[in-house]
Amino acid sequence: MSRITASQKKEARLTIASSAPDETFELGREIGARATGGDVIGLIGPLGAGKTQLVKGLARGLGVLDPYINSPTFVLVHPYQGRLPFYHLDLFRIEKETAWLSEYIEMEGVCAVEWADRGLLYLPEDRLTVKMRYAGGDRREITLTTSAPHFTEWIEELKGSYRWKIVAH
Ligand SMILES: Nc1ncnc2c1ncn2[C@@H]1O[C@H](COP(=O)(O)OP(=O)(O)OP(=O)(O)O)[C@@H](O)[C@H]1O
Numbered sequence: 495m496s497r498i499t500a501s502q503k504k505e506a507r508l509t510i511a512s513s514a515p516d517e518t519f520e521l522g523r524e525i526g527a528r529a530t531g532g533d534v535i536g537l538i539g540p541l542g543a544g545k546t547q548l549v550k551g552l553a554r555g556l557g558v559l560d561p562y563i564n565s566p567t568f569v570l571v572h573p574y575q576g577r578l579p580f581y582h583l584d585l586f587r588i589e590k591e592t593a594w595l596s597e598y599i600e601m602e603g604v605c606a607v608e609w610a611d612r613g614l615l616y617l618p619e620d621r622l623t624v625k626m627r628y629a630g631g632d633r634r635e636i637t638l639t640t641s642a643p644h645f646t647e648w649i650e651e652l653k654g655s656y657r658w659k660i661v662a663h
């Protein structure tokens with residue numbers, strides 16, 4: 495049997511539109527509800543795109559009761575406890591990719607990493623990547639990409655659902 499390399503792994507991708515902060519929150523909540531221990535969710539997108547808004551939903555989906563989630567811009571990491579430990583990281587201010595990141599990544603909790611593009615070296619390949627773009631006014635286009643089996647399965651399900659405004663897959 496031949497080895498399966500990363501490039502042969504099944505990758506799922508889907509772009510959906512969000513028209514309001516609540517819709518972005520709701521998408522985050524769905525991700526949080528499906529997250530399992532060790533998952534890493536990497537968020538990429540310009541200032542104000544809605545990364546933290548999505549993380550608020552994620553925390554809710556993980557059962558975090560603390561209602562106050564904001565960008566951990568100065569301390570880099572905010573830990574929370576839901577049905578799993580939840581670490582909210584923000585790499586906006588890191589100057590170079592540093593190994594401390596992997597301390598969190600290797601833990602059994604769930605990590606949401608804002609500005610994930612500044613720490614790719616230390617993020618696992620099978621993360622769920624959430625890329626957010628401005629699409630005029632309050633509209634955002636959100637591309638989900640993953641090779642993690644449970645998120646891949648979920649994205650395949652979303653493709654057949656009427657709940658989301660699908661832009662591309
Ligand atoms: N469709 C939308 N989805 C998410 N946020 C939206 C949307 N429409 C408007 N907004 C607003 O955009 C802002 C997004 O702010 P947020 O802090 O989530 O961005 P961010 O990407 O985390 O920025 P930063 O890079 O500064 O951390 C909020 O004020 C939110 O109300």
Ligand SMILES: [Mg+2]
Pocket residue numbers: 545546547564565608
């Ligand atoms: Mg933020």
